[in-house]
Amino acid sequence: MRFNFLLFLLGLAGLVMMFAPLPVQSSPPVEREFRIEASQYAYSPGEISVNPGDTVKIHLVSTDVVHGLYVDEYGVSITADPGQTATLTFVADKPGSFRLRCNVTCGAMHPFMIGKLYVGPNLWFYRSAGLAALVILSIVFWKRSNQPTITAN
Numbered sequence: 001m002r003f004n005f006l007l008f009l010l011g012l013a014g015l016v017m018m019f020a021p022l023p024v025q026s027s028p029p030v031e032r033e034f035r036i037e038a039s040q041y042a043y044s045p046g047e048i049s050v051n052p053g054d055t056v057k058i059h060l061v062s063t064d065v066v067h068g069l070y071v072d073e074y075g076v077s078i079t080a081d082p083g084q085t086a087t088l089t090f091v092a093d094k095p096g097s098f099r100l101r102c103n104v105t106c107g108a109m110h111p112f113m114i115g116k117l118y119v120g121p122n123l124w125f126y127r128s129a130g131l132a133a134l135v136i137l138s139i140v141f142w143k144r145s146n147q148p149t150i151t152a153n
């Protein structure tokens, strides 16, 4: 009976750990600069990640033809001429993951020229670490409850 209650508590703690929004701001906003090379038909690096509130400065360098970079949902974009660098600055105030797409028709595979902006602290790491700790706790409790108890007469 007591053990079931503990299990219930552990399960509850697990759910909270998975889904509760963490109110902590893991780090104060900073300016982050990225140099992204655009060539047919990819961005390099293809993924960038920042913390919410950060000022993102992207230097887009085109190595072959004219390429663009449009950030989904943020609605900001930039165009870089061949061999040129263009700079885009915006504040990453929306958390989540957003597509970066080329907004200049640059060739046959143009629609597949896609990158990713990830805005958010690495919550999954902390959540899975918390879950792992819970699993270990449950095993400890389970072992204890299965131990034969010595009763004194």
Ligand SMILES: [Cu+2]
Binding pocket: 041, 066, 067, 068, 102, 103, 104, 105, 106, 107, 110, 113
């Ligand atoms: Cu392109």
